[in-house]
Amino acid sequence: MRPSGRAPDEMRTVTIEPHFTRHAEGSVLIGFGDTRVLVTASVEDRLPPWLRGKGEGWVTAEYGMLPRATHTRGQREAAKGKQSGRTQEIQRLIGRSLRAVTDLKLLGERQITLDCDVIQADGGTRTAAISGAWVALRIAVDKLLAEGKLEQDPILTQVAAVSCGIYQGTPVLDLDYAEDSTADADANFVLLADGKIAEAQATAEGATYDEEGLLRLLRLARIGCNRIFEAQLKAVQ
Secondary structure, three states: OOOOOOOOOOOOOEEEEEOOOOOOOEEEEEEEOOEEEEEEEEEEOOOOHHHOOOOOOEEEEEEEEOOOOOOOOOOOHHHHOOOOHHHHHHHHHHHHHHHOOEOHHHHOOOEEEEEEEEEEOOOOHHHHHHHHHHHHHHHHHHHHHHOOOOOOOOEOOOEEEEEEEEEOOEEEEOOOHHHHOOOOEEEEEEEEOOOOEEEEEEEEOOOOOOHHHHHHHHHHHHHHHHHHHHHHHHHHO
């Protein structure tokens, strides 16, 4: 029995509130159960120096957690003077995931930055951030298209992410903190709506697993991401 009482292939409730903030070109508050992430998309007509003059754009991300997003207060990374390795890893993952579904040449010479701020953490913050970032990006790009600043849609398909793991010997979908902190193995999958895989991260924590175990986790991830894809489309229609 999972701590939440969910079935092994059952997602937590997915909530997506688009246009959550006023000023950003795209914004969303996404929830996976009790995990809440605010994502904003900012469009800028500037590029990193190494991309200037190449006729293509860039999609990147930043990630952070508010001090009381967890059970105890965490120190702001700005106060420490540097980002943690975990933060850098996650924001690079978010950026790669969004670029996997974006034609950067069609985007033109502009940059879109996805700021992902965790308001409340209960497991799956990076997967919620990726799934919400696609919605924020979609809203921002739709605005550029409506304003005539883009001639063609640079977003190729949807992207979403979900966590899976082996908990007490059973593969389960969408780990909350109670499961994630004690799982034998945990994985994060970033999947595209066309069936392709953008990224797979799978780690043995308390026990190793075999090939069939990995495939079972991937099958669960497809179930979860299909649920997220549906929620994403409802949010942007």
